[in-house]
Amino acid sequence: MTRRLGLGFGAVLIAALTVGVQALPVSAATIFLSGLTTSTVGSTVPFNGDVNPYGVTVVPHSTGDLQAGAVLISNFNAASNLQGTGSTIVEMAPNGALTLFAHLRASKLPGPCPGGVGLTTALSVLPHGFVVGGSLPTSDGTAATAKAGCLIVLNSE
Secondary structure (H helix, E strand, C coil), rough: HCCCCCHHHHHHHHHHHHHHHHHCHHHHHHHHCHHHHHHCCCCCCCEEECCCEEEEEECCCCCCCCCCCCCEEEEEEECCCCCCCCEEEEEECCCCCCEEEECCCHHHHCCCCCCCCEEEEEEECCCCCCCEEEEECCCCHHHHHHCCCEEECCCCC
């Protein structure tokens, strides 16, 4: 009974919010967004040319090579721009300085990673500084050759 009431209330709330958002005049949305600005802080492309930043996470506290407030970024594509072939995690400081945090190669991992390395959006820093990255590798950048990947756990160094 409680679950049904909760779901019903949630649906009504979502519907009300949707109607409210749709009722905003365009000028109100423009005024709200006009105060926002964007600026380029730096590039996420490391030495090997990996591109297409997918995983992004903020480092909560300094430990090892990780600096608080920096952003870790995993690149999904290699320099060839083929999806599922990226192998780097970079660390971008708040001032835009870029350092390589990890360059992962399946042959250098301590255990098997089926299909190789192809980093994804799965990226997180655990409380004691361990970094977890997910992989979904492909051999040619297509879904047809995608293989099961693995979770790669790195220490903060």
